[in-house]
Amino acid sequence: MMFWRKLVIIILLLSAQPGKAAVRLPSVLSPGMVLQRESVVNIWGWATPGEKVTVKASWLDESVTVTTNTSGTWLTRIPTGRAGGPYTLTVKGDNTIVLSDVLVGEVWLCSGQSNMEFTIRMLGGWKLFPQEKKELKKNGYSTVRLCMVKHATAREPMDSCAVAWQHAGVKSVAGFSATAWFFGKCLSDWLGVPVGLICSAIGGTPAEAWTDSTTVASDPLLRYYLASPNAQVRRINRLSGLYNAMIHPLRKYGIRGVIWYQGETNITDADLYGSLFPAMIRNWRNAWNLGDFPFYFVQIAPFDYHESFPAAAYLREAQAKALLLPNTGMAVTMDIGNTLDIHPKNKPAVGQRLALLAMAKTYGNVHVFHSGPVFTEARREGNGFRVFFDAADSLFSKGGTPSCFALAGSDGIFKPARARIEGRTLVVASDSLRNPLFLRYAFNDADSVNLFNQAGLPASAFRTDTISLLVRNVKIDINPDSTGKKKHIVMSCNDKDCRIHYTLNGGDPGPGSPVYRDSILLDGSADVRARAFKGALGSAITSRIVYRNHLGVDRHVSTVFPFSEEYPGGKNALLDGINGSVIYSDGHWQGYLGVDLDAVVDLGAVYHADSVTVSMLEDAGAWIFLPKQVEISISDDGLNFTKVAEFPGTELKKVRDASIKAYTWHNIREAKPIYIPRDGRSAAENHPASFRYVRVFAKNRGRCPKWHAGKGQKSWLFADEIIIR
Numbered sequence: 001m002m003f004w005r006k007l008v009i010i011i012l013l014l015s016a017q018p019g020k021a022a023v024r025l026p027s028v029l030s031p032g033m034v035l036q037r038e039s040v041v042n043i044w045g046w047a048t049p050g051e052k053v054t055v056k057a058s059w060l061d062e063s064v065t066v067t068t069n070t071s072g073t074w075l076t077r078i079p080t081g082r083a084g085g086p087y088t089l090t091v092k093g094d095n096t097i098v099l100s101d102v103l104v105g106e107v108w109l110c111s112g113q114s115n116m117e118f119t120i121r122m123l124g125g126w127k128l129f130p131q132e133k134k135e136l137k138k139n140g141y142s143t144v145r146l147c148m149v150k151h152a153t154a155r156e157p158m159d160s161c162a163v164a165w166q167h168a169g170v171k172s173v174a175g176f177s178a179t180a181w182f183f184g185k186c187l188s189d190w191l192g193v194p195v196g197l198i199c200s201a202i203g204g205t206p207a208e209a210w211t212d213s214t215t216v217a218s219d220p221l222l223r224y225y226l227a228s229p230n231a232q233v234r235r236i237n238r239l240s241g242l243y244n245a246m247i248h249p250l251r252k253y254g255i256r257g258v259i260w261y262q263g264e265t266n267i268t269d270a271d272l273y274g275s276l277f278p279a280m281i282r283n284w285r286n287a288w289n290l291g292d293f294p295f296y297f298v299q300i301a302p303f304d305y306h307e308s309f310p311a312a313a314y315l316r317e318a319q320a321k322a323l324l325l326p327n328t329g330m331a332v333t334m335d336i337g338n339t340l341d342i343h344p345k346n347k348p349a350v351g352q353r354l355a356l357l358a359m360a361k362t363y364g365n366v367h368v369f370h371s372g373p374v375f376t377e378a379r380r381e382g383n384g385f386r387v388f389f390d391a392a393d394s395l396f397s398k399g400g401t402p403s404c405f406a407l408a409g410s411d412g413i414f415k416p417a418r419a420r421i422e423g424r425t426l427v428v429a430s431d432s433l434r435n436p437l438f439l440r441y442a443f444n445d446a447d448s449v450n451l452f453n454q455a456g457l458p459a460s461a462f463r464t465d466t467i468s469l470l471v472r473n474v475k476i477d478i479n480p481d482s483t484g485k486k487k488h489i490v491m492s493c494n495d496k497d498c499r500i501h502y503t504l505n506g507g508d509p510g511p512g513s514p515v516y517r518d519s520i521l522l523d524g525s526a527d528v529r530a531r532a533f534k535g536a537l538g539s540a541i542t543s544r545i546v547y548r549n550h551l552g553v554d555r556h557v558s559t560v561f562p563f564s565e566e567y568p569g570g571k572n573a574l575l576d577g578i579n580g581s582v583i584y585s586d587g588h589w590q591g592y593l594g595v596d597l598d599a600v601v602d603l604g605a606v607y608h609a610d611s612v613t614v615s616m617l618e619d620a621g622a623w624i625f626l627p628k629q630v631e632i633s634i635s636d637d638g639l640n641f642t643k644v645a646e647f648p649g650t651e652l653k654k655v656r657d658a659s660i661k662a663y664t665w666h667n668i669r670e671a672k673p674i675y676i677p678r679d680g681r682s683a684a685e686n687h688p689a690s691f692r693y694v695r696v697f698a699k700n701r702g703r704c705p706k707w708h709a710g711k712g713q714k715s716w717l718f719a720d721e722i723i724i725r
Helices: 002-016 130-139 170-174 178-191 213-217 222-227 241-250 264-288 311-324 347-362
Strands: 034-036 040-046 052-057 064-067 073-079 084-092 096-112 144-149 163-167 195-201 257-261 295-298 328-331 374-381 384-390 405-408 414-416 418-422 425-429 438-441 474-480 487-493 499-503 520-522 526-534 543-547 556-559 590-593 597-607 611-618 629-635 642-648 659-666 691-699 716-724
Touching: 034 195, 040 084, 052 073, 064 073, 096 178, 130 170, 130 178, 144 178, 178 195, 178 257, 178 347, 195 241, 213 222, 213 264, 222 264, 241 264, 257 347, 264 295, 264 311, 295 311, 295 347, 311 328, 328 347, 384 438, 405 425, 474 526, 474 543, 487 499, 487 526, 597 716, 611 629, 611 691, 629 659, 642 659, 691 716
Parallel strands: 034 096, 096 195, 096 257, 144 195, 257 295, 295 328
Antiparallel strands: 040 073, 052 064, 052 084, 084 096, 144 163, 374 384, 384 425, 405 414, 405 438, 418 425, 474 487, 487 520, 499 526, 526 543, 556 597, 590 716, 597 691, 611 659, 611 716, 629 642, 629 691
């Protein structure tokens, strides 16, 4: 009996002692990783405060011991030496962690939006890259390691993130960033050392989401992003959210440099991107505290963004401003884009061009050509200009004479011009313009260039004019007033120095249009348009909301399946009187991922309505497809519904543009189960039906089709205004 009493006492005493925390490492420090060669790298983690932690690298003779601080964190630094491996790294405290298969080589962080994130599988699979697959199988590339950072967002900077290291192989490479892989493959081939690629990228994200908020707040110009319009699109686009969760946790990990492919989401704020992007680069360099490490980026490719001004051209110009920072480089892709696909598939060329920059500028190979012709000067000559370039050895054009040149006179209207090569220069002229003042090259969103140097690298876009650009979004909201009987319009601009001019009749707002000062009451439907102005300079973008007053506005609607909170349409999107645009993120759509729209509207009383219309969005590039089937039903009691219209789905096509399809039931006869032809009309002549409840059902496609990059993945169904007249 005494034995058991003593045992209980011992157990109680032990349980009363402070707990010991096991030594832990961040997930980026794990087996199979690559550490930056010829450097001193950080090894860090967590343990019990005051605990001694010993780190032993198998390539070093001596171990290092460090004591954790009062918060339980510890960090030590160890030299790596020359490339090699595999090695082991042992971390020992109260427990022991052994990291095996560690290599020492070149480490690059690969970040940006979808063109960096897109994998070979997402682009269409290995069938598009048979030679590259064959080469991968043949050479193995066992010393190339792939590290994918899991998608995350955070309001505050995080100390850890979820990552996993993998060996390069046919399967792992197919699921990794294609741009990053082809870049790393080239480095492996040319340097003959291990290569580690850390991919931290998410599609559809703006640069401000990848930038620390303190960096933005410290620049008066960039404070615009403290309430950025992009932040209204998706939660992950909030200022600094991705930096906090997917970049800041990596800042202690030693890298050689960064490759970056992003910009498409920022095309409508190009006038600020020229300051934002360099600020982001400085932010990252400060976070790593490694000096001005290499930062190489991809200039966005040709694509028709359907903007009213050359938004992408201005964005490319803004990207190039980052070249003023030391140790930067830009890979031009104006010849390998696809004007019909925002995700061009020639990622081997993109990766190779980034690798050429690294070989020439980082690894000191002076024999590597890494740049196409770069504009330096345009001198007036006759009815045109003689254009001079750097890196212009053996200029040539593919498929005819040099294209994408334009000239303008004092009116600023640019017209196509002809060009011919003369040695290392070009002569550009126009028969229809006798006194040209300005020259532009490839300064449209979808311009695909054909001017190259002897290295086969394309000339980058340029212009000689300094025509100012103002891109400011005016946000327009239409909300019920305090009485609930009328609507009022509220407008705002994130740039407080701008004034807002507007119209209510669909006219284009100009300096002579009314100036917005306070909310505007609406008695009925309106076509509201607004622009921001600074002095006489008006914004390139006209914001627009078309408000249609109908029986269903602000009525109660219930849905069987929940809509996604990822998009900002909100609960009332189906009945707010505002039709969504072809931009799925405009704040007026409800998105349903893999599930159906099944909505019931309660009008509050019985009405004789003339029609019921529901709109659906089709945007294959965003995985949004028209429904398989749409049904409209009516009811007096909300329990027993009569189907009055059924619209069959259409065959999915590889459409180029986003579009909206409206499904309308015309109430021209008593409701009963019927089939409505494709035009949505019935030829019957009976009197209209009355009803209180309307049910709209739209069948989701379920999965992306076989021809789509996301084949087999859940597809989106986007629905908007249910108009009841």
